[in-house]
Amino acid sequence: MKIAVCIKQVPDTAEVRINRETGTLIREGVPSIINPYDTHAIEAALSIREMLGGTVCAVTMGPPQAEASLREAISLGVDEAFLVTGREFAGADTLATACALSGVIKKIGADLIICGKQAIDGDTAQVGPEVAEFLDIPHVSYVKKIIEVNAESIKVERMMDDGSDIVEAGLPALITVVRELNTPRLPSLKGKMNAKKAEIKKMGAAELGLPPEVVGFNGSPTQVKKIFTPGPRGGRKQLEGPLEEQIDALINELLEKKCL
Amino acid sequence: MSLKIDKTKCMGCGACITVCPYDAIVIEEGVARIGEYCQLCQACLSSCPEGAIMERKEDQAAVPSEDLASWRGVWVFAEQREGRVAPVAFELLGEGRKLASARGTELSAVLFGASRNDAAELVKWGADKVYYCGDDIFRGFADEPNAELLSRLISKHKPEVVLAGATAIGRSFLPRVAARLKTGLTADCTSLDIETDTGNLIQTRPAYGGNIMASILSPRTRPQMATVRPKVMKTGRYETGRHGEIIDIDAAGIKARTRVLETIKATESGVNVNLQEADVIISGGRGLKGKEGFEMLKELARLLNGTVGASRAAVDEGWIPYCHQVGQTGKTVCPKLYIACGISGAVQHLVGMQSSDVIVAINKNPEAPIFSAATYGLVGDLNEVVPLLIKKLRERKGGQ
Numbered sequence: 292m293k294i295a296v297c298i299k300q301v302p303d304t305a306e307v308r309i310n311r312e313t314g315t316l317i318r319e320g321v322p323s324i325i326n327p328y329d330t331h332a333i334e335a336a337l338s339i340r341e342m343l344g345g346t347v348c349a350v351t352m353g354p355p356q357a358e359a360s361l362r363e364a365i366s367l368g369v370d371e372a373f374l375v376t377g378r379e380f381a382g383a384d385t386l387a388t389a390c391a392l393s394g395v396i397k398k399i400g401a402d403l404i405i406c407g408k409q410a411i412d413g414d415t416a417q418v419g420p421e422v423a424e425f426l427d428i429p430h431v432s433y434v435k436k437i438i439e440v441n442a443e444s445i446k447v448e449r450m451m452d453d454g455s456d457i458v459e460a461g462l463p464a465l466i467t468v469v470r471e472l473n474t475p476r477l478p479s480l481k482g483k484m485n486a487k488k489a490e491i492k493k494m495g496a497a498e499l500g501l502p503p504e505v506v507g508f509n510g511s512p513t514q515v516k517k518i519f520t521p522g523p524r525g526g527r528k529q530l531e532g533p534l535e536e537q538i539d540a541l542i543n544e545l546l547e548k549k550c551l
Numbered sequence: 552m553s554l555k556i557d558k559t560k561c562m563g564c565g566a567c568i569t570v571c572p573y574d575a576i577v578i579e580e581g582v583a584r585i586g587e588y589c590q591l592c593q594a595c596l597s598s599c600p601e602g603a604i605m606e607r608k609e610d611q612a613a614v615p616s617e618d619l620a621s622w623r624g625v626w627v628f629a630e631q632r633e634g635r636v637a638p639v640a641f642e643l644l645g646e647g648r649k650l651a652s653a654r655g656t657e658l659s660a661v662l663f664g665a666s667r668n669d670a671a672e673l674v675k676w677g678a679d680k681v682y683y684c685g686d687d688i689f690r691g692f693a694d695e696p697n698a699e700l701l702s703r704l705i706s707k708h709k710p711e712v713v714l715a716g717a718t719a720i721g722r723s724f725l726p727r728v729a730a731r732l733k734t735g736l737t738a739d740c741t742s743l744d745i746e747t748d749t750g751n752l753i754q755t756r757p758a759y760g761g762n763i764m765a766s767i768l769s770p771r772t773r774p775q776m777a778t779v780r781p782k783v784m785k786t787g788r789y790e791t792g793r794h795g796e797i798i799d800i801d802a803a804g805i806k807a808r809t810r811v812l813e814t815i816k817a818t819e820s821g822v823n824v825n826l827q828e829a830d831v832i833i834s835g836g837r838g839l840k841g842k843e844g845f846e847m848l849k850e851l852a853r854l855l856n857g858t859v860g861a862s863r864a865a866v867d868e869g870w871i872p873y874c875h876q877v878g879q880t881g882k883t884v885c886p887k888l889y890i891a892c893g894i895s896g897a898v899q900h901l902v903g904m905q906s907s908d909v910i911v912a913i914n915k916n917p918e919a920p921i922f923s924a925a926t927y928g929l930v931g932d933l934n935e936v937v938p939l940l941i942k943k944l945r946e947r948k949g950g951q
């Protein structure tokens with residue numbers, strides 16, 4: 292079984308602050324981490340490998356610094372790491388990202404591809420399904436449990452808004468995973484040693500056989516026109532007085548607003 | 552596109568270096584230089600006090616405007632699950648009507664599965680046309696048949712805008728449609744607008760865990776596709792006498808490579824967990840101190856016909872399953888009433904619930920950030936407040 296995991300290096304959004312005056316993100320001192328969902332994707336891949344044998348490759352598209360995330364993946368036990376990088380990939384939206392990632396996956400070949408549900412910087416949750424479409428393979432989103440997996444097929448439980456579905460798909464297939472799936476392991480000492488000396492295979496658009504107009508900014512149909520900070524909410528009311536009065540007041544307000 | 556520094560304006564102050572997420576900018580000989588790490592995120596553009604950073608768009612081929620103009624009309628994908636059309640479809644028809652009027656075009660709905668009668672209902676909710684396919688393949692949700700049939704219809708009829716709900720279903724299969732048609736898709740929009748002359752859809756959505764909002768355009772491709780968060784748009788008028796056309800679509804040759812073997816409905820002691828559709832959500836956080844706390848919230852939820860949500864802290868503690876989690880890594884909800892009990896209001900939680908109509912915060916710490924998002928703040932111990940609230944609500948109900 293050959294498994295490819297797509298991981299993205301993201302700023303730890305928990306640490307991102309906003310400069311209220313300029314409306315910009317304060318990135319200073321904000322650490323870069325592996326997208327939290329993707330750590331669950333790595334864990335899923337490693338545990339399948341432990342069951343069925345095979346190899347796990349981590350793939351990322353990003354600036355040269357993203358190499359750090361790939362080394363971290365290797366420290367967790369990933370066998371091989373691929374970094375898709377170069378000027379031509381800058382400014383990629385989900386479509387151009389999926390195009391580049393599917394390009395490298397085609398090259399390395401994989402029976403199962405695992406992505407996180409979404410990246411915490413963009414929160415789009417689109418790259419996984421788009422990669423599946425580029426590869427012309429089935430996909431299942433929001434996987435919260437892997438029930439069965441063998442050389443031919445995978446059976447999973449997928450989260451839906453009103454419950455869940457048990458879904459089966461033949462391989463090759465792509466799944467995107469949610470946090471409930473597993474608890475990611477910590478790196479081992481041996482893993483950390485491996486990570487230091489491991490070779491990270493770097494690829495540009497030319498090596499992937501992708502023309503410049505399908506990747507990066509040029510291959511991106513969506514463009515960010517404006518970024519602004521959400522305004523504060525108005526109409527705020529702190530209730531006061533003895534608790535009983537506060538609750539009466541609250542119920543009256545809610546009735547008035549037709550919330551009850 | 553590229554970002555360039557106007558060397559005559561740059562003062563070398565380094566403001567851009569501070570905001571650059573990629574460490575791509577360096578100061579050389581007193582002026583900034585944008586290096587190879589630049590990802591074109593444009594964070595630096597507005598940071599420059601001198602306005603010395605410029606966008607250069609030279610390398611993007613212009614699209615002939617006739618090509619774009621041949622795409623007309625606004626489409627709404629009406630999702631159904633087990634034969635029931637999701638309410639977000641009616642909201643999208645309300646919003647779609649506005650966009651269609653602004654552009655002087657038709658509003659159409661697309662319904663795969665459910666019944667022909669449901670298709671007729673979509674007309675009453677505002678659709679001029681409904682593309683309907685009742686094939687059995689749409690019984691359980693599978694991404695590929697939905698993606699394939701919708702892509703076929705779009706290629707044939709060329710709508711300029713395609714909207715779907717930002718639900719589990721919409722967010723899973725629409726990306727396949729966008730990838731197939733090589734067009735732009737914007738996820739989880741909270742507001743939409745349209746430029747009447749160009750027809751460019753202005754799609755606004757939160758990013759970076761709700762820290763910022765971004766307005767996104769897809770100026771070079773059609774259709775412009777967006778998934779829209781349930782409950783943020785107002786439903787259109789329901790008119791029993793409205794007429795429209797239902798066009799039957801054939802699903803010949805459509806295949807699914809995934810099989811739904813079983814569908815599990817999540818209900819817990821009579822409380823539904825479909826947070827996205829709930830009008831009332833009672834959410835609990837670490838302040839609840841344990842599983843028992845949630846029993847109290849469930850009681851309140853039953854009383855208000857609502858459902859129960861949770862902060863990540865409560866989910867991580869194992870007090871309640873993940874499907875209840877609200878926030879950046881959980882669900883995004885927009886109920887009429889959101890009551891947060893013992894939740895501090897971290898930004899990752901706020902982003903999932905701050906568009907709720909009315910927010911009530913119950914927290915014993917008056918400094919908790921949740922109060923700044925709340926419509927009504929109640930400082931107190933939830934173990935006193937919630938039981939009293941339940942008691943008072945019961946009394947009122949009894950007295951009615």
Ligand SMILES: Cc1cc2nc3c(=O)[nH]c(=O)nc-3n(C[C@H](O)[C@H](O)[C@H](O)COP(=O)(O)OP(=O)(O)OC[C@H]3O[C@@H](n4cnc5c(N)ncnc54)[C@H](O)[C@@H]3O)c2cc1C
Binds near residue numbers: 305861865878894903
């Ligand atoms: C990448 C990332 C994604 C995340 N995604 C999410 C997400 O999707 N959803 C989410 O919720 N969080 C998310 N978080 C976590 C988030 O940062 C907070 O840690 C979390 O929301 C805190 O939960 P809490 O408010 O329940 O707990 P705490 O922050 O511990 O707050 C508990 C509150 O309860 C109050 N309290 C205690 N006892 C009582 C009492 N008896 N009566 C009244 N009040 C009381 C306290 O004053 C306090 O304000 C994410 C974090 C990261 C890094």
Ligand SMILES: Nc1ncnc2c1ncn2[C@@H]1O[C@H](COP(=O)(O)O)[C@@H](O)[C@H]1O
Binds near residue numbers: 297413
């Ligand atoms: N640049 C990238 N490199 C590798 N994987 C990515 C990249 N962007 C997104 N992904 C994968 O796609 C998932 C969804 O990302 P997104 O659609 O950006 O929310 C992530 O959890 C990753 O698994």
